[in-house]
């Protein structure tokens with residue numbers, strides 16, 4: 324029963340979309356199992372750029388059924404706009420299936436997300452303000468409204484009225500805001516969104532199992548990444564779902580025995596958006612939410628930080644926010660290998676290192692004078708961790724035209740071999756540019 328998981332191993336934005344698209348070619352079903360439109364996958368296909376937030380990237384292949392699993396939180400307005408965008412580009416979206424058990428995002432979730440961030444001031448998390456956290460909080464508190472509730476307007480309205488009563492109290496009394504209008508929300512969700520969503524709503528658990536039983540290949544695609552995981556990430560600077568591979572079991576309804584391949588996507592350097600600890604962070608000359616203080620950096624560090632942001636185009640797909648850059652961190656990767664049972668790695672954006680004379684890899688942390696090769700359990704230690712680097716020779720070669728393993732410069736190959744040795748899993752795929760064809764297959 325060949326089920327594959329593709330998961331981000333850092334703080335998101337590893338370039339998962341490109342490899343999801345590549346791996347998806349061999350799949351019949353591509354399933355999103357968590358997150359919402361806080362994700363942003365950019366795919367460049369035949370020179371055309373597709374920025375996807377909710378729809379699994381498998382939509383770009385005619386033979387694939389793209390599935391939004393029960394673990395996802397769905398903003399129907401965003402989903403329908405995305406379908407319109409794809410249709411306008413000639414993509415048939417009728418194959419998309421959406422779990423009836425997925426939870427809906429409402430305007431009050433977005434409003435509370437925005438207001439909470441504002442109230443937190445300097446202590447803010449740097450969320451995407453898409454209402455993701457509040458929607459998952461309602462799911463856990465059992466006052467969420469699910470996609471299937473759209474199919475029963477009476478139930479939908481009754482649930483909305485109950486929850487809106489509480490949300491409006493919160494908006495008025497805590498945040499001093501005007502209440503939201505239940506009639507307006509119900510009209511939009513039931514009259515405008517429901518008729519268009521209805522053909523897509525399905526029992527996705529059965530769909531996934533029937534596909535696996537037929538011996539088809541199923542890909543489970545994560546959004547965000549390992550260190551944004553609600554349980555295993557750098558809490559509270561995390562998202563509100565479980566991107567780790569185990570999240571598939573809950574977010575798509577399959578047991579762990581079905582999963583036989585777990586591909587971890589890691590960028591050849593690291594970026595993070597929003598606040599939170601980041602041991603290998605480099606300062607940059609511009610501003611980034613939670614970014615490192617420039618006063619603590621020398622010119623060379625800022626030059627490198629700017630290099631990663633500018634050459635790597637490290638600006639949020641959705642938000643346009645500048646990402647915080649840093650060197651590759653093998654300590655984090657070792658933890659990601661454990662948390663996800665990774666069977667292999669796909670390293671993205673190796674070409675961003677092309678012009679560097681030397682490249683660094685963080686192999687351990689110095690915490691209070693002690694060397695740590697694994698992630699410290701106490702987060703205060705992570706905040707205090709100083710990276711211990713190994714410096715390797717660069718390749719000073721343009722990799723963007725390279726598509727075969729034997730064409731890789733020996734120093735680039737040595738860098739990849741070093742990563743493998745450090746984290747203990749093979750690097751099978753290497754990204755050498757943004758285009759669909761710009762990659763090297765290093766072996767099975």
Ligand code: IMP
Nearest residue numbers: 335361362363449450451561562596597
């Ligand atoms: P939320 O998911 O909007 O609640 O944001 C929580 C944290 O996750 C913030 O630090 C966000 O910047 C981060 N985050 C959420 N989605 C992504 C993503 O797709 N890529 C990178 N970071 C993300």
